[in-house]
Amino acid sequence: MYDVAIIGAGPAGLFAAKKLVGAKSVVVIEMGKEPLDRKPSENPKDAIFGIGGAGTYSDGKLNLTYEIGGSPEELKRSAAELQMFIDEVDSILVSYGAPKEFSGTNGNELQELKKKAESAGIEFVAGKQKHVGTDKLPRIIDKFYRELKKEGIEFILDTEAKKIKKSEGLFEIDTTEGNIKCNSLICAPGRSKAYWLRETLHELGVKTKYGPIDVGVRIEFPAEIYENIERIMYDAKFRLYTETYDDMVRSFCTNPRGFVTTEQFDGFVLVNGHAEKEKKSKNTNMALLNRIILTDPVEDTTEYGRSIARLASTIGGNKPIIQRYKDLRKGRRSTWERIGKAPIEPTLKEVTPGDIAMALPRRVVQNIIEAIQKLDFVMPGIASDATLVYAPEIKFYDTKYITNEFLETNVSNLYVAGDASGFSRGIVYAAVTGIISAEGIKSKGKSPKEKLK
Numbered sequence: 001m002y003d004v005a006i007i008g009a010g011p012a013g014l015f016a017a018k019k020l021v022g023a024k025s026v027v028v029i030e031m032g033k034e035p036l037d038r039k040p041s042e043n044p045k046d047a048i049f050g051i052g053g054a055g056t057y058s059d060g061k062l063n064l065t066y067e068i069g070g071s072p073e074e075l076k077r078s079a080a081e082l083q084m085f086i087d088e089v090d091s092i093l094v095s096y097g098a099p100k101e102f103s104g105t106n107g108n109e110l111q112e113l114k115k116k117a118e119s120a121g122i123e124f125v126a127g128k129q130k131h132v133g134t135d136k137l138p139r140i141i142d143k144f145y146r147e148l149k150k151e152g153i154e155f156i157l158d159t160e161a162k163k164i165k166k167s168e169g170l171f172e173i174d175t176t177e178g179n180i181k182c183n184s185l186i187c188a189p190g191r192s193k194a195y196w197l198r199e200t201l202h203e204l205g206v207k208t209k210y211g212p213i214d215v216g217v218r219i220e221f222p223a224e225i226y227e228n229i230e231r232i233m234y235d236a237k238f239r240l241y242t243e244t245y246d247d248m249v250r251s252f253c254t255n256p257r258g259f260v261t262t263e264q265f266d267g268f269v270l271v272n273g274h275a276e277k278e279k280k281s282k283n284t285n286m287a288l289l290n291r292i293i294l295t296d297p298v299e300d301t302t303e304y305g306r307s308i309a310r311l312a313s314t315i316g317g318n319k320p321i322i323q324r325y326k327d328l329r330k331g332r333r334s335t336w337e338r339i340g341k342a343p344i345e346p347t348l349k350e351v352t353p354g355d356i357a358m359a360l361p362r363r364v365v366q367n368i369i370e371a372i373q374k375l376d377f378v379m380p381g382i383a384s385d386a387t388l389v390y391a392p393e394i395k396f397y398d399t400k401y402i403t404n405e406f407l408e409t410n411v412s413n414l415y416v417a418g419d420a421s422g423f424s425r426g427i428v429y430a431a432v433t434g435i436i437s438a439e440g441i442k443s444k445g446k447s448p449k450e451k452l453k
C-alpha cells in the first residue's frame, strides 16, 4: 500500500516522482525497461516504452517557453507560473547533465526573421530552446532515475497497468504482475497509451471532452535550406492559415541534419523524426501538422485520427508512404524511380512510395501543399520538386480531461499528467504537468491560499 502510485515513467511521471520525494511513499509502475537497457534499434517498442518515456530516445529538443508545447489557459495557470515550472524542469535537467547553452533568443536576427515571416502571413513563435541529442539524453535520464531510487522512489519495471478500480477511497491497480493499492494516483502513460487511459478512466466515471487533433506529414529537404534559421532557433515554430480552407497548419519538431523515423502503434505506423548530436545526415526534416476540430455530429477526434492512420498504413503496406512534393502537387503516385530523380536521399528506407492523397483527407493534403508553398518564403527551396513528403504524422493528444488547477479529475485523488492528459505536447510541458499533479497531492487539505504558494 502506497500513498501515491504513478503509472508511466516518462517525463511527466519522473518529475511528479521528483516532486514527491520525502513527502509521500511513491511507486512508479512502468511497462518498459531501465533507460540504458532500452535498445530501440533492436526492439521498436523500446523507442517509446521504458524509463524516460518517448522522450528518452528522442533528440531532446527542450522548449523552454510557456508558449510552446502547452497552454496556460488550458492549465488554468498564469504564463508567469508556468514559466517558473519550466525553469525548474530546466534546472533539474541541467543538474543531471543537460547543456546550459540555448538558442531562440538571439535579438536582431530573430526580429528580422519574425518580420520576414509576418510579411508572408506566417507567425514565427520564438522562445528559449535547447538541444540535448539522442546520444546524450538516455544517460541524463538514467542519472535522474538512479537518483530518484536513492531518494526512496520505488520503481516496478516491465509491468503494465491494465485496470484501475476504486473502492472505499483507495485505488487498486491491476497490473501484469499483481495488484497495487494507493491513496492517490497519477496517470501519465503518454500518447501511445492515451486511448487505453481514456477507456479505463471512463469506467471509473472520469469526465473528458474532445480537443483538436493534429494530422499531417513530415517533410525532408537538403539541410542547407534550413541553415540560416537553425542559427537563430534550432527548432523554429511557424504557424500559418491556408488560402483555401483557412485552416491552421504549424511546423513542429524540426530536426536539422536529422533522420525520419517511425512510431509503431497497435494497428498502424506513424512517422516522426529525430536528430543526433554527433551522427548527422545531409537532410533536415520537420512535421507539418494540420489542426482538425470536429463538432456535430462526431466529436471523437481520436477515432478520426486512428481511422486515417489505419487507412494510410493499409495503403503503405504497414509502412509510411513517401512521395515527392512534385508528385503530390501533380496528383500522381511516386515510385522509387521518380524518387531516384530527386537530388536528395530519404533517410527513412522502410517506406512505400505512393500517393499521400489516397490516404489523407483532401482538405489536409490541400492545406499541406499550400503551407509548403507559403513557407518557401521564409525557407527558400522548401517548395522545390524534390522535397520528400512522408505520411502520416498524427499527434494523439486530443482527449482533454476535465480537471482542477492541479490536474485532479472529477474522481477525487485521481490525477492525469503528460501527453495522455491532453495538456502537454512535448518533454518540458509533460514534466511541468507532472510537477503540478504532485503539487496537488502535496497540498491536499491546505487552504486555497497555501495551495497556490
Ligand SMILES: Cc1cc2nc3c(=O)[nH]c(=O)nc-3n(C[C@H](O)[C@H](O)[C@H](O)COP(=O)(O)OP(=O)(O)OC[C@H]3O[C@@H](n4cnc5c(N)ncnc54)[C@H](O)[C@@H]3O)c2cc1C
Binding pocket: 007, 008, 009, 010, 011, 012, 013, 029, 030, 031, 032, 048, 049, 050, 051, 052, 053, 054, 055, 056, 057, 058, 059, 060, 061, 062, 063, 159, 160, 161, 162, 188, 189, 190, 191, 192, 193, 253, 261, 263, 272, 273, 274, 417, 418, 419, 420, 424, 425, 426, 427, 428, 430, 431
Ligand atoms: C521519436 C520522437 C521524438 C520526439 N522528440 C521530441 C523532442 O525533441 N522534444 C520534445 O519536447 N518532445 C519530443 N517528443 C515528444 C515527447 O517524447 C513526449 O511529448 C513526452 O515524452 C511525453 O511525456 P509523457 O510522460 O506524457 O509520456 P511518455 O514519454 O510517452 O511516457 C509514458 C510512459 O508510460 C509508460 N506506460 C504507458 N502505459 C502504461 C501502462 N499501462 N502501464 C505501465 N506503464 C505504462 C510507457 O512505457 C512510457 O514509458 C518526441 C516523441 C517521439 C516519439
